[in-house]
Amino acid sequence: MPQTRLGRNHRKQGFWHYFGRFLSWCFLVFGLLFVSGVGVFAYYAKSAPTVTTTKLQAGGSSALYTNDGKFLLSLGSDKRNYIRSDQIPQQLKDAVLSIEDKRFYNEPLGVDPIRIAGSLVANIKGHDISAGGSGITQQLIKLSVFSTDASQRNIRRKAQEAWLAMQITQKYSKEKILEYYINKPYMGYNNYGIGTASNYYYGKHINQLDLSQTAMLAGMLNAPTSYDPYLYPEATKNRRDTVLYAMYRNNKIDKQTMNRAMAEPINYGLRPRHTNNDHSQRRIIDDPYIKEVVNEAKAKGFDPYNSNLKITVNIDQKAQNELYELANSNKVPFTNEKMQVGATVVDPSNGHVVAIIGGRHLPKVALGYNRAVQTGRSTGSSIKPILDYAPAIEYKNWSTAEILYDTPYVYSGTNVQLYDWDNTYQGAMTMRYALEQSRNVPAVRTLQTVGLQKASKFAKQMGINIEKSQGLSVGIGANASTLQMAGAYGALANQGVYHVPHFISKIETPDGLEHLYDNAGERVMKTSTAYMITDMLKDVISKGSGTKAQIPRLYQAGKTGTVKYSDSELKKFPSYAGTPKDSWFVGYTKDYSIAVWTGYDNLRDGKISGNGENSAQLFYKSAMQYLMKDKVNSDWQKPDTVVAQKLVSGRAITNELYVKGHTPKPPKIPKKKKNDTRRIIMGRNQDNQNEQKTQSQQGTLQKHYIVRRDAYGNLHYYYYYTR
Secondary structure (H helix, E strand, C coil), rough: HHHHHHHHHHHHHHHHHHHHHHHHHHHHHHHHHHHHHHHHHHHHHCCCCCCCCHHHCCCCCEEEEEECCCCEEEEECCCCCCHHHCCHHHHHHHHHHHHHHHHHHCCCCCCCHHHHHHHHHHHCCCCCCCCCCHHHHHHHEEEHHHCCCHHHCCCHHHHHHHHHHHHHHCCCCHHHHHHHHCCCCCCCCCEEEEHHHHHHCCCCHHCCCCCCHHHHHHHHHHCCCCCCCCCCHHHHHHHEEEEEEEEHHHHCHHHHHEEHHHHHHHHCCCCCCCCCCCCCCCHHHHHHHHHHHHHHHHHCCCCCCCCCCCCEEEECCHHHHHHHHHHHHCCCCCCCCCCCEEEEEEECCCCCCEECCCCCCCCCCCCCHHHHCCCCECCCCHHHHHHHHHHHHHHCCCCCEEEEEEEECCCCCCEEEEEECCCCHHHHHHHHHHHHHHHHHHHHHHHHHCCCHHHHHHHHHCCCCHHHHHHHHHHHHCCCCCHHHHHHHHHHCCEEECCCEEEEEEECCCCCCCEEEECCCCECCHHHHHHHHHHHHHHHHCCCCCCCCCCCCCCCCEEEEEEEECCHHHHHHHHCCCCCCCEEEEEEEECCEEHHHECCCCCHHHCCHHHHHHHHHHHHHHHHHHHHHHCCCCCCCCCCCEEEEEECCEEEEEEEEECCCCEEEECCCCCCCCCCCCCEEEEEEHHHHHHHHHHHHHHHCCEEEEECCCCCCCCCCEEEEEC
16 A cells, blocks of 8 residues: 555656646747747837828828829828817717727727737637737827738738837827827728718718717728718618627617617718819819729729828829810710710830720719720720731731631521621631721631630730620620720730730838839730731721821821620610711820720710711820820831731732741642543632622632732732632
8 A cells, every 4th residue: 555655646746747847848938939029029110110290190191193203192182170189079089999999098008918819819710910909009000100001911010010009109198199090091082080071971070970970980990981871871880880889888878879879870961972172173184093093002902091102103194184185175076975985095115004084074073983994895896906816817827918708607506697897798808908997707707717715815915804605706896995905905016015004103101112013014925916917907097997097107006996786775776777886996106005985874875976986086096196296106117027028919919918937839720631520710819799700600619719929029819719
């Protein structure tokens, strides 16, 4: 028994010995982690930016600058209703603190350890150690000094936020910090701070609002776009009720008061949606551009309304003014006042969006509808160079003299017959002529030869997403915006190098970090492809479907596009027969690529008729004339990979282009042998009517094309039939 008791005591002593060593190691590891954490914190805190009263008091709006460093405008209202601490109702303070930071007054260091610890545990479980955990003081620091870019939410930023929060807590009273915070956040519709929002949404001073209205504004601090009472009343009501419940849990209101406030309709006392009085003429002109700047900044992870960003934009203000003038004056004829336009100007060399117009007679509403970026309208034939002919040259080395057939065509697997715009067929023709005259059947046959999948991938490289469900009909009309089309044609203008169209070239955050967005571009086609398409598109303007866009002595290329009404639409509006539903023109020089759409928002608004049928071409012409007036007028240089040869077809002589290594070899005309029973019928490819006559006379024949060079080096096309 004593030995057994001794053994037990020995085992107990061994357990406590190892447990003591384990605790020692735990304390050591904890100590090392603590010291390391303090060291990291001190290291990051040392590089924290400076906080000033001006930064804390200023609104969170971002400033826009042009590429030459000139101030353009500030996002948000210039007339901020700043409310001092003694003007802030206790009701508002209670609402904000209950939903945002209920321990605000009990945070001597400006940070909430309980909140941070809880957020840290929750976020580690979600594999994100950066988000959440910020009380009002840290949120104020974030809105005043740092970017709200999601990529910047890291340990470094959190450490600096906490350090600066501790600093301003020692410098400013709690009431002053709360004052700064209530006046800081973006509240929607170019409003900053709850004081400004109170006037915008209710037309009242903040101290005139009831509890329900106050709770709604306090709830919007978290996400003003998501809790927009005009657009999302149900979500806004749920958020307001969450604030009221938080106030009840925080003992700021009783249950009866909470229920009474929750029963109030969310639109009670709400003013109709409107614009701020400071929406100046400059803002109206630039509004489509500003909207896309905001969208692009958000897509990059920034919040331009709350981040105090310095955003450098690519706008040419004079060009922007000119587009606005063309859309809203009598310089360009439109069918009537309801006819609309959308246009985009891009610099092909870098992708900078120079100017953009979202419509005519734009309403005085900030960030309104922008028709230049709408993607639900068909491009008509303006897609042909990108989707049909460029891939044929790129992948199959076709020449501009490739023979195509404008003959009756039925889409595979259907009984739908394809017609050209004039409801006729013109037989065999070169690719140059088919593109110049915008013939539909040759374009679709070309797309079929290349393959829809391969052609779609080619177009996608230039930002054009093809809806394959349309089948081959997409070859004569894809859904795209003027922004996308101007960018895609910019690749043709830039010798096959594509730059994604962008509105922002640089974003500078308050802590001095710069984010640059210009790049070298991406080659999406061979120089030979770009040059050969450009050469054919010159003919579109000089003698094809785009002659209304002609500008004397200017080197330019372009393509028209018209969209027909569907049969169902014509049943509703039979008088629209024979008129285009949409009209496009996309053209370019070496310096600018311009895409223009014209049409109507709604079928009932009218039909394009009279001079309105030329509005797209004339809008382009006026814009390009203005833009090129001070530019060097230079032509594209033929690359070494392209060979030019004269082609004589009948009485016509054209200069055709071939990919080097793929020029035609003059074939010999087959001679009829003595015992050969085939009958050879010879002709020159100059008169389609004669060709059709020959076919009708001879019955079913197989047609063969050959090319022969004469003594002067000219090429002649011949054809012959075999029975």
